[in-house]
Amino acid sequence: AKIGGRAQTRFFDQSMTRDLVRRREIEDELRLAIQRDELSIFFQPIVDLETGKIRTFEALVRWFHPVKGELRPDEFIPVAEESGVIVTLGNWITAQAARVCAQWPEDVTVAVNLSPLQIRAPGAALGIRNALREAKLDPHRLELEVTESLFIEDNHATAAFIEELAAEGVRFALDDFGTGYSSLGYINNFPFKKIKVDRSFVSGPNVGKKSEAIIRAVAEMGTQLGMEIVAEGLETIDQVQAVREAGCTLGQGYHFSRAVPDYLAAMLLAEEREG
Ligand code: C2E
Ligand code: CA
Ligand code: CA
Ligand code: CA
Secondary structure, eight states: OHHHHHHHHHHHHHHHHHHHHHHHHHHHHHHHTTTTOOOEEEEEEEETTTTHHHHHHEEEEEEEEEEEEEOOOHHHHHHHHHHTTTTHHHHHHHHHHHHHHSSSSSTTTEEEEEEHHHHHHHHHHHHHHHHHHHTTOGGEEEEEEEGGGGSSSSOHHHHHHHHHHHHOOOEEEEEEEEEOOOHHHHHSOOOOOEEEEGGGSSSSSOOOOOHHHHHHHHHHHHHTOOOEEEEOOOEEEEHHHHHHHHOOOOOOOOTTTTOOOOOOHHHHHHHHHHH
């Protein structure tokens, strides 16, 4: 047992070191990635479940690394957060997304994910305003997606950020609802226009009568409060029908489309409008 234990420890140490090395590499290279043009923004449609029309595109960052290949945001966003690079990265993403959205028909909006660290950084609101101004984009066409983790800390800067930008017309969506510290207090205290129900309520092992009832209750509350409910992770027509029946007005997922490059997003819109 003793020998086995030691072997296990060594194995653990090695994989931990490998993780650390990879993280450090990612951190260093992330700083250069923007300049080297390795990052790009993909756009995933959010569809009106009544009409089937695209209402919004969510901006999702992609990193095409020359050696490591395509890196998923789940791998490098946490590194960007720990190292503080997220502030520069986040401002770049917002600026790019705003620029692309400005090319679309005026009734189509863009949604950008914001990390809590980015919001708490000094000058966070300025970064958003600069992006809007440079792209000449109406603030109403920008949606900022934030998660419940933002509210774990009761932070004055966070509240000010949301209230100021919302007053200027920027819309806020509560992302991944139901996965974290879901509290109705956030919904009561902040001017959210949308709630995005996490995809774990739509597909996977925990989906059933219970999760359906939860979606229904959230949708009912949302309707009462004048908010829209987005169902994430819709992969099948059955899932689309179920969330529609439960009262969700918007849907997103592979059933409609994966995230696509900007030229394909523009094509999807053009096709839709030609009829
Ligand atoms: P999220 O905000 O919940 O974004 C939705 C994720 O679900 C995306 O993964 C999307 O590609 C994926 N997805 C969409 N439809 C389906 C579906 O039908 N089935 C399945 N299985 N997955 C689906 P992605 O692009 O890998 O992003 C992962 C997470 O990384 C995002 O989760 C978000 O939290 C974060 N992220 C992505 N882009 C950014 C960004 O620009 N800034 C920040 N701060 N975070 C970002
Ligand atoms: Ca999101
Ligand atoms: Ca989400
Ligand atoms: Ca997520």
